[in-house]
Amino acid sequence: MALVTPEELISASPVLRKLGGRTLARLILRILKIDRLNTFYDTIHHAEPEKGLNTIIDYFGFKYEVSETDLKRIPRTGAYITVSNHPLGGPEGVILARLMLNIRPDFKIITNFLLSRIAPLSGWFIPVNPFESHKNSKSSFSGIKEALGQLSDGKPLCIFPAGEVSAYQKKWKTITDKEWQPSIMKIVQRANVPVIPIYFEGKNSLWFYILGLINPLLRTIRLPAEFQNKHNKPLKIRIGSPINIAEQSDFSQLSDYTRFLRNKTYALGIPYHEKDIQNTQILTPEEKIIEAIPIEVLMAEIATLQEHYLFSIKNYSVYAPPSSFIPKMMQEIARYREITYREVGEGTNKALDTDKYDAYFYQLFIWDEEAKRLVGAYRIGPGREILSKYGLEGFYIHSLFKLDEKLKPVLNETLELGRSFVVKEYQRKATPLYLLWKALLVLLLKFEYRYLIGPVSISGRFSNIAKALTIEFLAANYYQNDLAGYIKNREKSEIKLHKVIDRELFLQVTKGDFAKLDKYIQDIDPNFTTPILVRQYVSMLNTKTIGFNVDPMFNNCLDALMIMDIRNAPKALMESLAKDLKDAPNLEKILNEVESRAH
Structure with a gap:
């Protein structure tokens, strides 16, 4: 019993019949x-069937690697379709059968003539024969009917x-699938x-691709050897x-739909081509964090x-003194910054996270009176004071970005924020962040400022592709172009959008929605989650982004420079934050401005 006979080879190529x-x-x-x-x-x-499948895998030494996280994405019930690239032309079909057999033994695979002719496996395969000369052959209609029946049965x-093995494609100038077949994608x-x-x-092998360049038929008949x-x-x-029906419905045109699914498929492979998909580089050895300041020492300082x-x-008290007033609490804040x-x-x-800016910035912090401990903090830089004493160089953000002189009028009305944190034990509680805001x-009201500005960091642990997609997302949906023109990053960034990613499709899929952004990136970098401050600043405070920079002094994290105009803050949030602040200066004026903008 033969898989491929001399007669079939001759029928596929009239040239062979003439030559011998x-x-x-x-x-x-x-x-x-x-x-x-x-x-x-x-x-x-x-x-x-199963014994034959295992024998093939053992005989040819086929092995595969897939994470448990990825395997859990395959539904255990109901009808669905998997779409895959076709790099090898055979082994991936066998391995996919083995993988699916463990999860959904009622599967079927539309595959090429070679695999469909393996008798023990034929029950799982719906054949597509590249040797057939008529696209409208009976076997094609039969295959489509069987495929549709499989889905209608809930399987x-x-x-x-692509319908055939990957090869060199002039359009993309690389080895990849040809255009995915419209007839298949329509199904x-x-x-x-x-x-x-x-x-x-x-x-x-390289020989395989060389043969394909000479003649596609040579590539096809080489497949058994590659197997x-x-x-x-x-x-x-x-x-x-899984891409649900609602997500798919965003692409009514077949060409756009096909481009979307192909892009989603090939994007999964980016980790194999990103050298630093999981960037854990530590630039300097970690020093041991210093011991905590005794509670009684901190409480004595707070009393002043x-x-x-x-x-x-409730049990929380909030203070905002200059750093010079609180040397002991400043040390504790710097200690918890580094820990967090x-x-x-x-x-x-x-050992401590502190720098020259702490010397003249203020420290906004929350103290838990019951637990007698620090809860969280912000570093605050009053813009007018900084500009008058130090100029643009006095702002921490000046160390990350080149600031144009034209930004001075805005900075004169700005509180600079930075080094924000909530200690781990309080991070799941809503109260600390609400109190800080x-x-x-x-x-803002007391010192008559209009803006808040500061960098929000995205961990260096995340891959460059995750950072690049986050930049594209924020720049397309939450960017203030007029102010961004006055900002230039100081560090040359290696973060660029991978060539596999279709930017237009990515933005169409994510729609400015952080949940959709996370889902998109997590297929590529499973460890990624949008930093909570980025999400909350944008969605709750109407914050805009005006620049991006990689901070080599902060473990290569990505800084997104964000700015908030208090007059553009959501009315409901402002009213909530203003509760019990009726005697605060300028409060009524600000609330009226927010009200007028809301209409």
Whole structure:
């Protein structure tokens, strides 16, 4: 029993019939090692399906790597379609069958002629024969009917939409799938079931691609030989999150729909091409963080701060003194900064996180009167005071960005924020962040400032592609172009959008929604989550972004420079923060301005 006979080879190429017929065909089968494949197949063609599958995998040494996180993305019930790239032309079909058999044994795979002819596996495969000369052949109609029946029965269908093995494509100037077949993608689009992208990382031999450049037929008949040279070369697999029907409906045109699914599939492979997908580089050795200041020492210092006391709510008291007034509390704040930032892959790696700016900035902090401990803090820089004493160089953000002189009028009305944190034990509570924001409103009103400005960091632990996508997302949806023109980053960034990513599609899919951003990036970098401050500043405070910079002194985190205009803050939030502040100066004026802008 043979998989490929000399007669089939001759029927596929009239040239062979003219040049020597059966004798030449046999020689080609031997040269391409198809005869060895035929010999092996003769030993298994009567095997039970699962035994035959395992024998093939063992004999050819097929191995694969896929994470448990990715495997959990495959639904255990209901109809769905998987779409995959087709880098090898055979082994990925066998491995996909093994993978699906463990999860959904009722699966079917639309595959090429070679796999569909393996008798033990034929029950799982719906064949597509590249040797057929008529696209409208009976077998094509039969395959489509079987595929649709599979889905209507509530079962999964696996598809390689290119319909043939990856090869060098002039359009993309690389080895990749050809254009995914419209006839196949039309079935996917009309199925109205979830779609799961699956990416296979692998390549065939250089000889295979050279033959393909000479003649696509030579590439096809080389496939059986390629099937035999993957011994103990693990095929890496990435599985994306299911794309639900609502997400798919955003792309009514078949060409856009196809481009969307192809892009989602190939984006899964970016980790294999990003050298620093998980950037954990530490620039300096971590110093041991100093011991805590005794509580009684801190409380004695706090007792002297009545002039800088802002308010108390429940067991929390809030203060905003100059750093020079609180040497002991300043040390405790610097200690907790380093502790908190290290927990998320940031920090200075020094015993304390402090710098020259602390000498003349203020420290806004919350003290838990019951637990007798620090809860969280902001560093505050009053813009008018800084400009008059130090000029632009006095702002911390000047160390990250080149600031144009034209920005001075804005900075003169600005409180600079930085080094914000809430200690770990309080991070799941809403009250600390609410109190910090309430205190910021008090300071804005008290000193008659209009803007808040400061960097928000995105951990250096995240991949460059995650950072690049976050930059594109913020720049497209939450950017203030007029002020951004006065800002230039100081560090040359290596963060660029990967060539696989279709920026237009990415923005269309995410729609300015942080949940959609997280879902998109987590398929590529599973550890990514948008920093909570970025999400909250934008969604709750109407904050805008005006620049981006990589901070080499802060473990290569990405800084997004953000600015908030108090007059553009959401009315409901302002009223909530202003509660119990009826005697605050300028409060009524600000609330009226917010009210008028709301209408």
